[in-house]
Amino acid sequence: MSSASSAWVSKAAAVLVKDLRTELRTRYSLNALFMFAFTTLVVVSFSLGQLGLSSLVHAALYWIVIFFSAMSALAGVFIKEEDTKTAQTLRLYARPSIIYTGKLIYNILLLFLLCILITPLYVIFMHVEVPDPGLLILVIFLGCIGLAGATTLIGAIVAKASARSALFAVLSFPVLLPLLVAAIAGTNAALANEGWSGAENHVKLLAAYAVIMITASVVLFDFVWNG
Amino acid sequence: MVRQVLQIGLFIVTAMVIWFSFTTPAPQQQIGDASRIFYYHIPVAWLTVVAYAVNLIFSIRYLKTRTEIDDFRALWAAEIGTMFCVLATISGSLFAKVTWGVYWNWSEPRMLSIFVLLMIYGAYLAIRAAIPSLDRRATLGAVYAIFAFPTVPFFIFIMPRMMASLHPSDSVIDANLKISMGGSVLPIFLISLAVFTVIFFWLYGLGVRLHKVQTARRETE
Numbered sequence: 001m002s003s004a005s006s007a008w009v010s011k012a013a014a015v016l017v018k019d020l021r022t023e024l025r026t027r028y029s030l031n032a033l034f035m036f037a038f039t040t041l042v043v044v045s046f047s048l049g050q051l052g053l054s055s056l057v058h059a060a061l062y063w064i065v066i067f068f069s070a071m072s073a074l075a076g077v078f079i080k081e082e083d084t085k086t087a088q089t090l091r092l093y094a095r096p097s098i099i100y101t102g103k104l105i106y107n108i109l110l111l112f113l114l115c116i117l118i119t120p121l122y123v124i125f126m127h128v129e130v131p132d133p134g135l136l137i138l139v140i141f142l143g144c145i146g147l148a149g150a151t152t153l154i155g156a157i158v159a160k161a162s163a164r165s166a167l168f169a170v171l172s173f174p175v176l177l178p179l180l181v182a183a184i185a186g187t188n189a190a191l192a193n194e195g196w197s198g199a200e201n202h203v204k205l206l207a208a209y210a211v212i213m214i215t216a217s218v219v220l221f222d223f224v225w226n227g
Numbered sequence: 228m229v230r231q232v233l234q235i236g237l238f239i240v241t242a243m244v245i246w247f248s249f250t251t252p253a254p255q256q257q258i259g260d261a262s263r264i265f266y267y268h269i270p271v272a273w274l275t276v277v278a279y280a281v282n283l284i285f286s287i288r289y290l291k292t293r294t295e296i297d298d299f300r301a302l303w304a305a306e307i308g309t310m311f312c313v314l315a316t317i318s319g320s321l322f323a324k325v326t327w328g329v330y331w332n333w334s335e336p337r338m339l340s341i342f343v344l345l346m347i348y349g350a351y352l353a354i355r356a357a358i359p360s361l362d363r364r365a366t367l368g369a370v371y372a373i374f375a376f377p378t379v380p381f382f383i384f385i386m387p388r389m390m391a392s393l394h395p396s397d398s399v400i401d402a403n404l405k406i407s408m409g410g411s412v413l414p415i416f417l418i419s420l421a422v423f424t425v426i427f428f429w430l431y432g433l434g435v436r437l438h439k440v441q442t443a444r445r446e447t448e
Contacts, residue, residue, distance in 0.1 A: 160367060
């Protein structure tokens with residue numbers, strides 16, 4: 001049992017490492033992701049940075065930047081496999097749940113990296129006060145996991161369709177709406193210093209959303225991958 | 228024969244609902260005649276939910292049985308559902324203009340939830356249109372329909388508790404807008420709801436029968 005589960009973990013890790021390595025060779029989606037996020041942030045900051053916006057507006061703008069940047073890159077993990085025709089080899093290598101786990105963690109890491117770079121820049125460019133950095137980090141952390149959890153499966157669906165990038169945003173948006181609502185409310189609570197009592201429900205919602213979406217993805221991924 | 232009697236019965240009852248919905252006193256006196264949309268708006272919104280439930284059931288069944296007819300049943304429910312969803316959005320928007328003064332209000336959870344349904348249906352039809360292979364289209368459509376479903380209870384059950392709603396807390400028996408369901412209102416509303424539901428399943432059955440006949444004909448040719 002333990003050897004089977006350790007084989008499972010090492011295979012999932014191998015899928016993750018393979019994706020990280022190919023990404024670092026080309027930096028294709030990393031560059032696209034960061035330049036997209038950075039450009040959006042500069043446009044937002046350039047036009048609205050001096051206005052002294054309320055915390056709710058900041059929270060909404062921040063998640064709009066993250067959402068659209070994520071839309072530009074997160075489908076890449078599966079599109080890449082279909083385009084280079086390596087999906088078939090991957091199917092022989094491991095069971096769908098292993099592939100899904102590797103790809104999910106890759107997407108989560110990509111989003112973490114994006115947020116680690118964009119959040120300080122946002123704070124600097126937009127002159128935001130962050131009275132509760134711990135809560136802000138928690139909300140962003142859970143938001144990234146939920147965002148990656150919901151979009152990884154949709155990325156796999158979209159990889160088999162035409163007009164992928166437009167379709168990816170169309171399919172993701174309705175599914176991501178609950179996440180965006182909770183993440184914006186939670187970020188607002190952190191920026192307005194409402195404390196744990198103000199953010200508790202939103203944080204719980206974000207955690208529940210991530211669990212539901214990842215569970216549903218694991219169940220449904222078999223059908224997408226082998227379908 | 229029985230079918231024809233039922234069809235004529237449905238026609239007569241529908242005509243009577245339309246007639247009585249316009250001749251009896253308006254359901255809500257302050258809003259006046261505009262509140263008569265109540266007899267049509269709520270059944271249409273209700274059928275959107277029913278259609279999405281049918282779509283979900285046959286999407287799950289398709290992944291088990293992999294039969295072409297289950298895929299068609301799911302697709303057909305989504306297609307009629309989209310029609311009812313558009314009607315619910317338009318009628319709700321018109322009703323909102325009369326009662327609240329605006330066509331659209333994002334802080335209204337019911338409006339948000341019908342909008343999310345519209346987007347999910349739209350995305351479902353878009354993903355099907357973008358996949359050339361028939362089996363793959365059916366499978367990925369079914370997966371998306373199942374995957375998008377958890378967002379629906381969120382907007383129906385959680386959002387209304389997070390936001391103040393302009394809708395009555397219960398849309399059928401209501402405290403805010405004082406739709407007194409007494410007198411002629413309740414029977415007309417319930418009959419209207421029943422008639423719309425029967426029309427939905429009739430339409431649904433017709434589409435499925437037509438599809439079966441066409442498939443059988445294609446096979447014999």
